[in-house]
Structures are given as C-alpha cells and as structure tokens.
Amino acid sequence: xxxxxxxxxxxxxxxxxxxxxxxxxxxxxxxxxxxxxxxxxxxxxxxxxxxxxxxxxxxxxxxxxxxxxxxxxxxxxxxxxxxxxxxxxx
Amino acid sequence: xxxxxxxxxxxxxxxxxxxxxxxxxxxxxxxxxxxxxxxxxxxxxxxxxxxxxxxxxxxxxxxxxxxxxxxxxxxxxxxxxxxxxxxxxxxxxxxxxxxxxxxxxxxxxxxxxxxxxxxxxxxxxxxxxxxxxxxxxxxxxxxxxxxxxxxxxxxxxxxxxxxxxxxxxxxxxxxxxxxxxxxxxxxxxxxxxxxxxxxxxxxxxxxxxxxxxxxxxxxxxxxxxxxxxxxxxxxxxxxxxxxxxxxxxxxxxxxxxxxxxxxxxxxxxxxxxxxxxxxxxxxxxxxxxxxxxxxxxxxxxxxxxxxxxxxxxxxxxxxxxxxxxxxxxxxxxxxxxxxxxxxxxxxxxxxxxxxxxxxxxxxxxxxxxxxxxxxxxxxxxxxxxxxxxxxxxxxxxxxxxxxxxxxxxxxxxxxxxxxxxxxxxxxxxxxxxx
Numbered sequence: 001x002x003x004x005x006x007x008x009x010x011x012x013x014x015x016x017x018x019x020x021x022x023x024x025x026x027x028x029x030x031x032x033x034x035x036x037x038x039x040x041x042x043x044x045x046x047x048x049x050x051x052x053x054x055x056x057x058x059x060x061x062x063x064x065x066x067x068x069x070x071x072x073x074x075x076x077x078x079x080x081x082x083x084x085x086x087x088x089x090x
Numbered sequence: 091x092x093x094x095x096x097x098x099x100x101x102x103x104x105x106x107x108x109x110x111x112x113x114x115x116x117x118x119x120x121x122x123x124x125x126x127x128x129x130x131x132x133x134x135x136x137x138x139x140x141x142x143x144x145x146x147x148x149x150x151x152x153x154x155x156x157x158x159x160x161x162x163x164x165x166x167x168x169x170x171x172x173x174x175x176x177x178x179x180x181x182x183x184x185x186x187x188x189x190x191x192x193x194x195x196x197x198x199x200x201x202x203x204x205x206x207x208x209x210x211x212x213x214x215x216x217x218x219x220x221x222x223x224x225x226x227x228x229x230x231x232x233x234x235x236x237x238x239x240x241x242x243x244x245x246x247x248x249x250x251x252x253x254x255x256x257x258x259x260x261x262x263x264x265x266x267x268x269x270x271x272x273x274x275x276x277x278x279x280x281x282x283x284x285x286x287x288x289x290x291x292x293x294x295x296x297x298x299x300x301x302x303x304x305x306x307x308x309x310x311x312x313x314x315x316x317x318x319x320x321x322x323x324x325x326x327x328x329x330x331x332x333x334x335x336x337x338x339x340x341x342x343x344x345x346x347x348x349x350x351x352x353x354x355x356x357x358x359x360x361x362x363x364x365x366x367x368x369x370x371x372x373x374x375x376x377x378x379x380x381x382x383x384x385x386x387x388x389x390x391x392x393x394x395x396x397x398x399x400x401x402x403x404x405x406x407x408x409x410x411x412x413x414x415x416x417x418x419x420x421x422x423x424x425x426x427x428x429x430x431x432x433x434x435x436x437x438x439x440x441x442x443x444x445x446x447x448x449x450x451x452x453x454x455x456x457x458x459x460x461x462x463x464x465x466x467x468x469x470x471x472x473x474x475x476x477x478x479x480x481x482x483x484x485x486x487x488x489x490x491x492x493x494x495x496x497x498x499x500x501x502x503x504x505x506x507x508x509x510x511x512x513x514x515x516x517x518x519x520x521x522x523x524x
Contacts, residue, residue, distance in 0.1 A: 001352075003345040006278070006369035035337055041276045041344050041371035061135060062371040063254030064274050064344070067267050067333060078256050081237075082130035082219025089279045089324070089368045090136045090198030 003043050007058055015083040019056045020076070021065065027073035028052040039068035060085045098124045098215070100424050101235055101244040103222050103257055105132040106198075107142075108394025108413035108420075109250030110205035114150040115421035117212035121428055124242065125209050126235065130219030133202025136252070137277055137372035139407045140319035140326045141300050142201070143193040146414035151208060155191070159200035161321035162298025164193045166291065169405045171474035172316070174307040177356040178477040188297070195298050195319045195326065196410070197279070225261045225390070231434070232261075232389030245433045247390045248420045250413070253373040255396035263392065264383040269333040271377030271398060276348040277328030280364035284323045290360055291320055302405060305329065305351060306474025310339045313470040316351045317407065318360065327352065327361060330374050330407075332465045375400040375409070376461045378454045385445065386438040391420040401453055403524055404464045412450045419444040463523050468508065468516040476506040 021044075028034075034052065036045040042058045045065065061084055066076040078084075100116050102109045105127035113125040129135035141164060147154040165187045170179030210216040226234035226241045234243035235257075249258050253272065258264040282290075291299040303316035314331040329348050336342060351357055375398045382398050385391060393399075394413035401408045423441040427433050445451045463469070480502030484495065493501075504510060 001349065001366060003349070003369075006345075006366060009366060009369060033337075033340060035340065038336060038340065038343050039274060039333070041274060041348070043345065060371045061254075062137075062274070063267065063272075063373045064333075064371070066254075067269060067272055067373075068337070070337075076254075076256065078128055078221045081128065081221050084135070086129075086134045087137065087199050087368060087370055088134075090133050090138060090200075090202070090370065 007042055010060070011086045011088070012057065013083045013086055014057050015080055018080050018083075020079040020084065021054070021056050021059060022075045023052065023054050024073045024075075025052070027071050031071055031073070035068045035070070036065045036074065039064045096233070096243040096245050098122050098242070098244040099428050100124070100246045100248060101126065101242065102248045102250060103235060104250040104252060104394075104396070105206040105209070105216070105218070106136055106202055106250060106252055106394060106413060107205060107410045108396075108417035109248065110202065110209045111150045111414045111417035112248050112250060112393060112421040113209035113214040114205070114212050115418050116424060117209060117214040119425050121425060123214045124244065125206065125214045125216045126220050126222055127206065127216070127218045128221040131203050132206035132218055133199040136198035136202050137275065137370045138196060138198045138201075138410065139275065139328070139330070139374065140195055140317060141193045141407070142196045142410045143406065143408050144411040146411045146418070149418050150414070159204050160194040160196055162195050162296050163187065163191045164195065164300045165297035166293065166299040168299070168301040170301060171304045171306050171477055172354055172356065173474045173478045175355065176478040176482075178474070178481060193300070195300065195321050197321060197326070222257050225257060227261075230388060232387070245389070246424045246427060246438070248393055248417070248424065249390060249396050250393045250417060251396045253375050253395040255392075258383070258392060258396055263387065263390065264396070265381070267373065268381070269337065271375060271381035273333060273374045273376050274331040274336070274344050275328060275372045275374040276331070276344060277326055277370050277372075278348065278352070278366050279321070279368040279370075280325045280327055280361045281367045282323065282325060282361075282364040286363070287320050287323065287325070293320065302407065303351075304404065304469055304474055305347070306470060307354065308342075308347065308350070310342060311335055312339045312342050312347065313465055314347050315404065315464075316357070318357070324367060325361060325364065327357070335465070378461060379451070379458050382454075386435065386441045388435045389433050391423060391438055391441050393417045393420045399450055399454065401457065402464055403457065403460055404469065412453075415448055415450050416445060419448060419450075457523065460523050463520050466516065466520070468513070468520060472506050472508040472513065476502050479505055
C-alpha cells in the first residue's frame, strides 16, 4: 500500500488561514541532505524540480520534521484550536 | 504568592493519560482545576504504542478494569528478531496473566476521551479544541496560560503536553527535541474480525497478544523496532525508527520502513485480508533521565511524555503507566501546595522526591542509557543474522554427519559480522544493563 493511500484514510480539519509549520526556503535551497523528505511519515516534504515543496495539510503533527531539519528551517507550532489531524483510533 | 486571586488553583495543559489523571486527582480533592486540550475530542491527536502496563489507573479510577475502554488483556507476549527470511522469537504466554493482569491493549481516541470525561465528572473544567500558545509568567514565576492573547491564571500549571511539548519548549523549560531523545513512531490500525484475530494468534475470549520485533532485515545501517498488538477487532501494527541511524543512511524513507514491516513474510500473513483503518505517526520519547528537563520550577511541574517518562528495553515499551503515575504525583504535590498556599520552586520540589521514590524515576535511573543498547549494532545487525544462522544449522538436515551443538553455535558466532571478543563484551554489557 502506498503512503498516499494510507494518508487518504485520515480525517483532517484543515485550517486554511494558518500553516502551523513553516519553512525558510532560503535555508532549504542550500540544504545538502533534505532529510525532512526521509523523516516525515506523512510525505509533507517532497522535492519538485530540485526544490523543497512543503504542504502542511497532510501533517499528522508528529514533530519529526523539526528534529529532522538540522539547519533550522522548520518552525513548528501547534495548529489552532481543534484543527489539524483527527484520529478515530489513536 | 498566595491563592485566591487566580482564576484556577491548577491549570493542566494536555488531556492525555498524565494530564487527565492529574485533573481527576485534583478535582476529586476539591481543587479548582482547568484541563485544557488542543484536540477535540481528547485523544483525537494521540497515538499509543499500544499497551497500558500495570495498574496505575486504579489510583484515579478505582473500578478501572470494569469501566475503562480497554481492548484485550495481554496473555501472550513475544519478542522476535526478524531477518529477511526468518523469525527467531521468544514467546511467553501464561494463564497466570488471566488472574494477574499485567497490561491491556488500548486505543487512545477512546481511552483519552474516557479519562477526560472522568476528570470533568470529578469537577474539573474541561475545555477541548483550545491550543495553549504560551505560559504566562510574572517575575519569572509561571502564573497561567495564554491562548489567543487571553490569559487564564492559576497558582500552578501542570504541563502534560506529550512527546512534542511546544509550550514547555517555547518557554525554555525543555530543551528542543533532538535525535537522541526522540524516535519516529508510525502505526497502522488494521481491522480484522474478533474470530480471525483469535484464530491467527491462538487466543480465546478477551486474551490478547503483544509482540515486539527487531527489524534485522533493514539495510544501510537503518535501525528500527516493530510492534504488533491485538485490539478487540483490530491490530495495532507499527515501527519505531531511530533518527540518528535514518539520518546517517540518508536515503531511506520512514514510511517505507512501515510498509516493509507489514510485508515481511512472517508479518503479512497476520495482517492479511485486514483493512487498514488508520495510519498515524508520533514521536516516541527515548532519552530517559539523560534528556530529562527540570521537572518543576516556580509555579509549574512537567509530567508524562513531556518529561521523557518512557521506558523500553526492547521487550516492553512503557509510557502510559509512567504518565498516569507522574500525573497523580504532580496532582498530590499541587494539593499540598494549595494547602500551604505556596507555589514556589521550593514548595513544588516534593514532586521530584515523590517521583524518585516511585517506580517512574527508579526505573528510569536504574536503566539509564538503555536506549543506546536497545539501538545497538549487536541487537540490530549482529544478533538477528547470527541467531538465524545458528538455528538454521541446528534444524537443517541434509543427510551429512551431524556436528556437535556447540560447534554449530561457535560457527554461527564466528560467522557473525562482529568480532568474537567484541560480541562477548557487547553481550555482557547488554545483560548487565538489563
């Protein structure tokens, strides 16, 4: 099963007005490892045309990326009240 | 600083096992407590490694075994090494666990909601779907929480935010997380009928299975453990991946490790035909006392995963029991502080001494540094293959004259990827730690 199919099973209450994780693209441009793409279990970080493409909408709020990025690009906050991932089983 | 002027006696941030246990204890003693949870409902952002060990819940819910949403009691425990083609496992199952229950599989969406409602029933003010942005401080003393620019005050704040404690980190009460104190946990809940589960795992009634695995088939120095637990009518199957090793490898995707585990020849038949109901991920606290923050200070205490209270020796993974225990001790400390009307660092210091006398810090101190052994080369790269070779040598019959058992074992050892002297030293170190 592809990770995309697994992520499609999940419920989110997406906050269109607030990205709870932001990245500093100028840092990502010079990043030698792009370890975020390997660490993130929700495939929020992908490389498109040699550049990091980040989407917070699929984030499951695990916190891996803020550790994975050793270059200080990732700023992690909690989504605003009640928004974000909604697990049914946990 | 004295009580009376604050909105609440205590604010608890996070309605997981630690926070809700603290809130139940506090509210039951008549304290005015606010329990704030960013998920709505509670538990809808939680992921458990699966097993609630021990009887800690008894301290806050006396008839817990009857009323708590538990899945199955653990009767069958297994620890296994997986290589690409083999599985070497130690299975332990006993009817004794039927009378003396050691643990239950749980699903956190149900468990956390139940505990939060218990806190509410006990008299706590429960607010859900509210994200605490930061702590309110006055003269260096924590005196409340801030949400959307609004401050709610309390004499004491108990931080029980889980493994990624943003509020504590932002306030500088915890160092930012690092490779060494966190691992990546990924889990799938796979739906199977109760009967199918009972047949596949040879279980009866409400008895359950809990298996831990060393994923010795991973390549390129990647190290991960696996787990599989039976719920009533689903399996919780997951992996815990070491961040430093994944980083060093630099070309393996965490989510692919999860899928590889699911497809292992001795895992896939157990999940076959099951429908994946949920995919989830969560950090797992790893560092133990080595990365433990100050557990208390002026006006605050830290409990549960936020304090790094998890334990794993490769055979069991525990955390929820320590979360409940530490939540209860934080509540007891707060109750004493309320009586004395003193909430300074000194007044809250008995939280630490209570923890030191409890299983929580006794376990974590005794097994300090065990995470390094759990993630060692011996466990992940040497032992799985070596055990496979030895057992293959013992059981493979090709008609040639038999060797002595000792020779087969010695051959397995000298054929391993670790020098014999190193192997002996590593094994000795491991056993001593355990």
